[in-house]
Amino acid sequence: MRIKVTSVYVDDQDKALRFYTEVLGLAKKTDFSQGPFRWLTVASPEEPDGTELQLALNSNPAAKTYQQAIFQQGQPAAMFFTDDVKGDYERIKAGGAEFTMPPTSVTGSTIAMLNDTCGNLIQLTQLMRW
Amino acid sequence: MTDREQYTPGPAGGAQIRKEGEKWTLILVRELRHSPEKVWQALTDPAHLREWAPFDADGSLGTAGATVKLTTVGAPMPHVTETTVSRADPPRALEYNWGGFDMRWELEAIAGGTRVTLWTNIGRRFIAMGAAGWHICFDVLDRLLAGQPIGRLVGPEAMKFGG
Numbered sequence: 001m002r003i004k005v006t007s008v009y010v011d012d013q014d015k016a017l018r019f020y021t022e023v024l025g026l027a028k029k030t031d032f033s034q035g036p037f038r039w040l041t042v043a044s045p046e047e048p049d050g051t052e053l054q055l056a057l058n059s060n061p062a063a064k065t066y067q068q069a070i071f072q073q074g075q076p077a078a079m080f081f082t083d084d085v086k087g088d089y090e091r092i093k094a095g096g097a098e099f100t101m102p103p104t105s106v107t108g109s110t111i112a113m114l115n116d117t118c119g120n121l122i123q124l125t126q127l128m129r130w
Numbered sequence: 131m132t133d134r135e136q137y138t139p140g141p142a143g144g145a146q147i148r149k150e151g152e153k154w155t156l157i158l159v160r161e162l163r164h165s166p167e168k169v170w171q172a173l174t175d176p177a178h179l180r181e182w183a184p185f186d187a188d189g190s191l192g193t194a195g196a197t198v199k200l201t202t203v204g205a206p207m208p209h210v211t212e213t214t215v216s217r218a219d220p221p222r223a224l225e226y227n228w229g230g231f232d233m234r235w236e237l238e239a240i241a242g243g244t245r246v247t248l249w250t251n252i253g254r255r256f257i258a259m260g261a262a263g264w265h266i267c268f269d270v271l272d273r274l275l276a277g278q279p280i281g282r283l284v285g286p287e288a289m290k291f292g293g
Contacts (some may be wrong), residue, residue: 033254033256034202034263035231059229059230079171
């Protein structure tokens with residue numbers, strides 16, 4: 001058993017695919033549909049066979065409620081690890097993304113938070129070297 | 131061999147695509163050798179839908195205003211959406227929304243059967259996949275109404291016929 005896929009809800013899968021690939025720099029992994037259901041995942045180009053992030057449509061009202069509530073609380077819907085949070089911050093910001101928190105030192109790491117334009121906050125985390 | 135094992139998709143045809151803004155609509159036309167009343171029942175009755183449709187319904191789709199849960203069959207994770215039947219004019223016109231896709235069915239009596247037209251929204255990249263999937267569903271529907279059901283062919287079962 002492995003942890004292979006996790007998901008974020010998005011309000012528009014085409015828009016999400018553009019943001020997660022063109023702005024964040026992830027790569028499309030799987031994309032197929034069955035009726036109104038569309039299975040869409042992205043992966044890191046640094047780890048193409050690594051964990052996939054499913055961009056799931058928030059058509060389920062419970063999903064929408066959950067998504068909005070954690071967004072309003074400032075909670076990230078997903079967290080990505082990086083070796084260079086400042087570099088990623090500059091690159092993603094230059095791509096047009098809005099950061100709600102610039103790179104900030106916290107216990108054990110430096111974190112930044114951005115709005116994915118699909119209803120979520122995404123946290124970037126660079127672990128501190130001890 | 132059973133009829134199901136012998137099944138191969140019939141010749142493709144009767145599919146059109148229409149684009150309005152960013153919205154794509156797949157239009158499928160199929161002539162079935164059965165009366166509009168029989169086809170109507172197959173489009174609306176949960177026990178019939180289970181034999182051919184790409185979704186299960188927890189109630190009849192045959193009454194305007196009815197709220198019905200539709201479960202996509204064969205998707206890689208459970209996918210349930212609630213629909214309200216917006217139009218039910220038996221045995222001629224049926225409209226509801228499947229998970230954000232507008233579904234419009236029209237039935238027209240023709241000599242020896244019914245001409246069925248389905249309008250359904252579809253993502254641009256999935257037009258061929260959707261048209262092929264519905265084509266197989268209609269093949270299965272035709273056999274079901276002929277009294278020779280071969281069982282629903284959706285999801286991975288339908289993908290086996292990919293060329």
